[in-house]
Amino acid sequence: MIRLLHTADWHLGHQLAGWDRAHEHARFFDALVAIVAEREVDGLVVAGDIFDHQNPSADAERLLIETLDRLKAARPSLTTVLVAGNHDSAGRIEVPRALYARAGVHAVGSVRARDAAPDLSRHLVPITDAAGDVGACVLAIPYLRAADLPGLGAAPEAGAPSPIAAAVARVYATHVEAARAAIGDLPLVATGHLHVGGAALSESASERRILVGGEHAVPASVFPGTLAYVALGHLHKPQPVGRDTIRYAGAPFPMSAAEQGYRHGVSLVTLDAGTVDAEHLEIPRPVEFLRVPATGRVAPDGLAEAFAALALDSDLAERDRPFVQVMIALDGPAPTLHAMVDEIAADYPVRIVAIDVARPQAEVATPAAVPVRLADCAPEDLFRAAFRAAHGTEPEAAHLAAFARALEEAAT
Numbered sequence: 001m002i003r004l005l006h007t008a009d010w011h012l013g014h015q016l017a018g019w020d021r022a023h024e025h026a027r028f029f030d031a032l033v034a035i036v037a038e039r040e041v042d043g044l045v046v047a048g049d050i051f052d053h054q055n056p057s058a059d060a061e062r063l064l065i066e067t068l069d070r071l072k073a074a075r076p077s078l079t080t081v082l083v084a085g086n087h088d089s090a091g092r093i094e095v096p097r098a099l100y101a102r103a104g105v106h107a108v109g110s111v112r113a114r115d116a117a118p119d120l121s122r123h124l125v126p127i128t129d130a131a132g133d134v135g136a137c138v139l140a141i142p143y144l145r146a147a148d149l150p151g152l153g154a155a156p157e158a159g160a161p162s163p164i165a166a167a168v169a170r171v172y173a174t175h176v177e178a179a180r181a182a183i184g185d186l187p188l189v190a191t192g193h194l195h196v197g198g199a200a201l202s203e204s205a206s207e208r209r210i211l212v213g214g215e216h217a218v219p220a221s222v223f224p225g226t227l228a229y230v231a232l233g234h235l236h237k238p239q240p241v242g243r244d245t246i247r248y249a250g251a252p253f254p255m256s257a258a259e260q261g262y263r264h265g266v267s268l269v270t271l272d273a274g275t276v277d278a279e280h281l282e283i284p285r286p287v288e289f290l291r292v293p294a295t296g297r298v299a300p301d302g303l304a305e306a307f308a309a310l311a312l313d314s315d316l317a318e319r320d321r322p323f324v325q326v327m328i329a330l331d332g333p334a335p336t337l338h339a340m341v342d343e344i345a346a347d348y349p350v351r352i353v354a355i356d357v358a359r360p361q362a363e364v365a366t367p368a369a370v371p372v373r374l375a376d377c378a379p380e381d382l383f384r385a386a387f388r389a390a391h392g393t394e395p396e397a398a399h400l401a402a403f404a405r406a407l408e409e410a411a412t
C-alpha cells in the first residue's frame with residue numbers, strides 16, 4: 001500500500017492587496033507536516049506554482065527549504081516530488097537538484113528528452129512503502145511551455161482536435177508508454193499543471209498564446225486511462241475533473257477574495273491492491289476571510305457600524321487580522337471612496353483586500369456608438385463619459401469647471 005499526499009498552488013511569496021501571506025504559509029506547513037507524520041505518507045506531490053513569482057524572495061525560498069527539511073525530519077522515508085507551475089521559473093526550481101536528491105526531493109521544471117526518448121531518470125520517481133519496496137511511481141510532468149510541446153507549429157488539419165490538446169496528449173502518451181515499459185503494472189501517478197476542462201475545444205489562432213498564459217483548457221482525455229491517479233495544479237478550487245481519480249488539490253488557502261468559498265486543503269490518495277481512494281482533507285484557514293456586511297451591502301456611512309458588529313478582538317496581531325471584502329452601495333459619486341474605507345477600517349482589526357461597489361443604474365443617456373478617432377472627440381465629452389463610467393452619474397458644474405481648468409493648465 002502506498003499513501004500519497006497531493007497538494008498544489010502554494011504561491012510562496014504571495015501578497016494579497018499588499019498583505020504578506022508568509023504567516024499563513026507557515027501555519028499551513030505546520031498542518032502539512034502533522035498530516036505527513038500522522039497519516040504515514042510515503043510520497044508528497046506538489047503540483048506546481050510552488051512560488052508566486054519566477055524570481056522568489058529569499059524569505060520565500062528559505063520557507064520552502066525549511067519546510068522540506070521539516071517534512072523529512074517528521075517522516076524520514078518520505079519522497080517529495082515538486083513540479084513547476086506557470087508562476088515558477090522552470091530553471092530555478094531545479095537548481096538545488098543535487099542536494100535535493102540526498103533529501104528524497106525531486107524537482108522538475110521542464111520536459112527533456114534523452115536520445116529523442118522521454119528521460120525517465122528525470123521524470124519517473126519511485127515511491128517506496130513502509131517496508132522499503134517500490135509500491136508506485138510518480139510521472140513528474142510540469143506546466144508545459146511551448147518549448148515542451150513538439151509539433152505545435154504544424155498547421156491543424158480540418159476537423160482535428162485543438163493542436164494544443166493534441167500536443168499535450170502526445171507528451172502524456174509518450175511518457176506513460178515509456179514508464180510502463182520500465183515499471184510494468186506498478187501503479188503510475190502523473191502530475192500536471194494546466195487547465196483541464198470537460199468541453200470540446202474550439203480552434204483559434206490565439207490558442208498557443210493562451211496556453212503560454214496558462215489559461216488554455218484541455219480535455220481530461222489527454223491523460224491515458226492506465227494512470228492510477230492524476231495530481232493536478234493550477235485551478236485553486238479542490239475538485240475532480242473528468243473522472244474521480246483526476247483531481248485538483250486546490251490552493252492551501254484563498255489567494256483572492258473570489259476564493260473565499262472554497263474548502264481548501266490537501267488530497268490523501270491511497271493506492272492499495274489495484275484500488276485508488278482519494279480523500280480531501282480540509283485544513284482550517286490560518287486567517288479568516290470575511291465579507292462585510294455578510295449579506296447585502298452597506299453605504300459608506302454605515303461601514304463603521306458593520307465593522308463594529310464583527311466584534312473582533314482589538315488586540316489581534318496584524319498577521320492574524322481577518323481579510324475583509326467590503327460590499328458598498330453608493331447612490332452618487334464618491335471619488336475618495338478607497339481613502340474613506342481605509343480611514344474607517346484603521347479603527348478596527350481588519351485588513352481590507354477588496355472594495356466591491358454597486359451603484360444604481362445610471363439614468364443618463366449612453367452614447368450610441370464609440371467614436372472611432374480620438375481626434376474627433378471633444379475633451380469635455382470624453383471627461384463626461386469617463387465620469388459616468390466611474391460614478392454612474394453626470395458630472396456637476398464644479399467637476400466640469402475643474403476639468404476645464406486642468407485642461408487649460410495642460411495646454412500651457
Ligand SMILES: [Mn+2]
Binds near residue numbers: 049085086087214
Ligand atoms: Mn498556475
